[in-house]
Amino acid sequence: MKQKITLKKIAKEFGVSISTVSKALKDSHEISSEVKEKIQAFAKYYHYKPNSLALNLRNQKTKTIGVIIPEIVHHFFTKVITGIEKLANEKGYNVMICLSNESYEKEVLNLDMLANGVVDGIIASVAKETESKEDYRHFTELINNGIPLVMFDRVVDEIECNKVIADDKGGAFLATEQLIKNGCSNIALVTTPDYVTVGLERKEGYLKALKEFQIPENIELIVTIDDQKSIEDQLSFLFRGNNIPDGIFAVNEIYAATVMKVARKFGYSVPEDVEVIGFTDGLISEFTSPSLTTVAQHGRSMGQKALELLLDEIDSQEAHYQYKTNLIQTDLKIRNSTKKVQLQN
Amino acid sequence: MKQKITLKKIAKEFGVSISTVSKALKDSHEISSEVKEKIQAFAKYYHYKPNSLALNLRNQKTKTIGVIIPEIVHHFFTKVITGIEKLANEKGYNVMICLSNESYEKEVLNLDMLANGVVDGIIASVAKETESKEDYRHFTELINNGIPLVMFDRVVDEIECNKVIADDKGGAFLATEQLIKNGCSNIALVTTPDYVTVGLERKEGYLKALKEFQIPENIELIVTIDDQKSIEDQLSFLFRGNNIPDGIFAVNEIYAATVMKVARKFGYSVPEDVEVIGFTDGLISEFTSPSLTTVAQHGRSMGQKALELLLDEIDSQEAHYQYKTNLIQTDLKIRNSTKKVQLQN
DNA sequence: TTTTCTTACGAAAACGTTAGAGTGAATTTT
DNA sequence: AAAATTCACTCTAACGTTTTCGTAAGAAAA
Structure with missing residues (x-):
């Protein structure tokens, strides 16, 4: 050696x-x-x-930024990382990725570790468990320690920091509106428990669209999925009663793809009997049959914007830095799970 | 602050x-x-x-390991990372992820950066461009500098280091054998250019199965995909002639899913007219219709094994450390793109 | 009483780097 | 010829930690 x-x-x-x-x-x-x-x-x-270590110590910075995500086996997050990584490389920064696995405890551990001088700043999306516990002290402490933090996608209002979020509500509105304009009137929502903020936002967009088009909301058409149990089973009842939905908006790709699977199992065809729209940047949508109409999230842009904000804060000398919240536009990617209706706008 | x-x-x-x-x-x-x-x-x-930086400098180690992968928007690699990350955390190590984006230059840059004391060891899967250039000096130099290296999946024979590979050839054999036993005799292969080592291995497994079952190999049934061009277009010709394949083995998920899409476009149904098997750990397979029978790669196990080997080398004091190559078994995950034939074994 | 041994702490080096302050000699200015 | 300046270096501190070695004071042993 x-x-x-x-x-x-x-x-x-x-x-x-x-x-x-x-x-x-x-x-x-x-x-x-x-x-x-x-x-x-x-x-x-x-x-x-x-030697980098010596330089790190001397300069009190590492030219490394930490990213904490709940899951990496998830196309949206990998897109975000791609965005972060690309810009980071251009700016001479390294990227350190930590997974919380949706666990509060692991999120705390990761934050703890990163805070100790390992990185110059952190980009994070909070774990579901943390959202349900509503305990954000680890983030507060991070900020108190003067470590720049940018939250993306799953952000928390109480924490004051830079944020990047997708226009979840707007995207959900767009999707629901599309279903309505396509002639659906009995539109189901497949969503997450309310503590998942993005799920909640999307539900609100859905409700807003219903209201705007004067369609009464129907509790029975709102399915809240418990990820611990079989998704298929939880979706089945949608197709059992005598009030089968003619449109379904699912807040993520897996739910949407599963809904199509279940619909077919019950003998309904998509989009003729039921139209389906998902919410995702994922890969699956292109390969389901029919391919899935989705709300695109633009994960890469989110990642890039998040890093921009982070570097902005890192480089900022101002005593009172003004935090920003950046809204990334979402838009519909029409594929074949919705009818091709000529809309008269 | x-x-x-x-x-x-x-x-x-x-x-x-x-x-x-x-x-x-x-x-x-x-x-x-x-x-x-x-x-x-x-x-x-x-x-x-x-302070971690001070400890790093003093101890001349960082308790961080670097991972270089070609792409993160790829389910297999994220699985591997999950495996690495989980074990790393248990052992008190951090994980730093770098993307080469299949580019030789970026791989060199990443390696360079990591080598400079930032990490205690590196786990890497080589970029396609590097494989085609066959220039591995950056890896050699890494090893000369005494930095432990483990290669996984896309490994290079010339480099002496610990390696973890999936049993690509065996998996491909298994897939092809299944098609043959299901009654296919005109089996196509959809693969990558030969410089992609895993593609080559899989092709060999395919050929071996043909040979073993005395099916003559037919050049016309082997499609080598150029990722730069439209995959669909390149696959179309399989369904045009008068010698339509009755079985298709694709070396990855996208190719397999696309092949099914194209088959349907030409009016053939899967698995009745053509049976299809892919090679992947991916998510798409479950949601295509029909769902895709695949060779499972066990990415998580690979990641975990790779880290095990790396830590083994890091902890080893021996002057002449004995490198190992670990073969991760692959196996068939039967879904609905193949017929349910009762095999008489 | 002198010597040896604990106890409880401090000094200093080391990891590798950078940057400001210092220094002796040569050169220029007055 | 004395003073000032320039040149080409070296010294030192600093980043924060750990660890070996040193040492003063008191206790125990001779």
């Missing part, structure tokens, strides 16, 4: 001081060109690179 | 030396219990945590 080359070793080699070497490599005018040249040549030959 | 609390500050508070504080917090017997108690109480109250 080749020993790492350091300033000290180079200094010894030439019988000069460490600072001379350091300055020579920085092309300082304090050093004679003769000495500079030989030192630089030597350093180049041995691939000298300043 | 609350100032970070350090040993120095605690020392000042009590008018003792830094070393006393350090020792007190470590419960050293050299310090009187009286002093220890008050220092510990104080430290606890102010949430003292040793």
Whole structure:
């Protein structure tokens, strides 16, 4: 194993001081060109690179940013990461990814670890468990410690920091509106428990659309999925009564894809009998049959924007930095789970 | 912004030396219990945590491992990461993820960056571009610098290091064999260019099965996909001639899902007219219709095994460490894109 | 009483780097 | 010739921690 080359070793080699070497490599005018040249040549030959750990310690920064996400096996989050990573690389930052696995405890642990000087700032989307516990002290403490934080997608109102969210309500409205304009009047919603903020937002968008088009809301058409149990079973009852929905809006891809599966099982065809719209950036939508009309979330843009805000805060010298909340537009990606109706606008 | 609390500050508070504080917090017997108690109480109250950067520098290790993957928007890789991350957390390691985006240059950059003391070891899957260039000097240099490296999935034979690979050939054999036993005799292969090692392995498994069952191989049934062009277009010709395949084995999920889409477009139904098997751990397979029979790769196990090997090497003191190559078994996950034939074994 | 041994702490080096302050010698200015 | 300036370096502190070594004071042993 080749020993790492350091300033000290180079200094010894030439019988000069460490600072001379350091300055020579920085092309300082304090050093004679003769000495500079030989030192630089030597350093180049041995691939000298300043030790990052030493620089981190000295500069009190790591040029690394931490990302905490609930799940990585999730297309939306990987899209966000792609956005973060790309910009980070351009700006010379590394990305450290931590998974909370939707667990409060692990989120706290991750935050704790990252806060300890490992990263210059953090981008996070909060775990479902944390949302249900409503305990956000770990985030507050982070901010008190002066570590820049940007929340994305699943954000919490009580925390003051930069935020990036998708226009969940708007997207849900768009989807529901589309179903209505396509002629649906008995529109079901498949959603998450209310503590999942994005689910709640999307439900509100759905309700808003119903109201605007004067369709009475019907509790029986709102299915709240418990992820612990079989999704298919929970969806079955939608197709059992004598009031089968003609349109279904699902707040994520899995729910939407599953709903189509169940509909087919009950002998209904999509989109002829039931139209379905999902909410996602996911891959599945393209490959279901029929392919799934969805509300696109633009995960990459979210990631990129989140990092922009973070770097903005990191670089900011202002005593009273003004936090921003950035809304990423969502829009409909029409595929084949909805009818191709000529809309007269 | 609350100032970070350090040993120095605690020392000042009590008018003792830094070393006393350090020792007190470590419960050293050299310090009187009286002093220890008050220092510990104080430290606890102010949430003292040793600064990671300083520890990194002093210990010459970071308790962080780097992972370089070609793509994160890819279910297989996220599974691997999940496996790595879980074990890493148990062992007190952090995970730093870098994306090469299949680019040689970015892979070199990432490696360079990680090599500089940022991580204690690296787990990598090589970029397609690197595979096609066959230039692996950046990996060699890494090893020369004494940084433990584990390659997974897309590994390179020339590099001596720990490796974890899926039994690609075996899995492909299994898939092809299944098709044959189901009665297919005109079996197509949809694969990547040969420089993608895993693609090549899978092709070999396919060929081996054909040979073993004495089915002549037919060049016309082997489609090599160029990812730059439309996948659908490249697959169309399979269904145009008068020699339509009755079985198709695709080396990944997207190809398999697309093949089904194209088959349907040409009026063939799966699995009645054509049976299809993919190779993946992906999510899509469950939601296509019919759902896709696949060769499961066990990404999580790969990730976990890769980290095990890495930690093994990191912890190893031996001058001549013996590298291992670990083969992760693959197996068939039968869904509905293949016929349910009663096999008489 | 002198020597040895504990006890309880402090000093210093080390990890690798940077940057400001210092220094002796040569050169220029007055 | 004395004073000031420039040159080309070196020294030192600092980032925060750990750990080995040193040492003063008091206790125990001789």
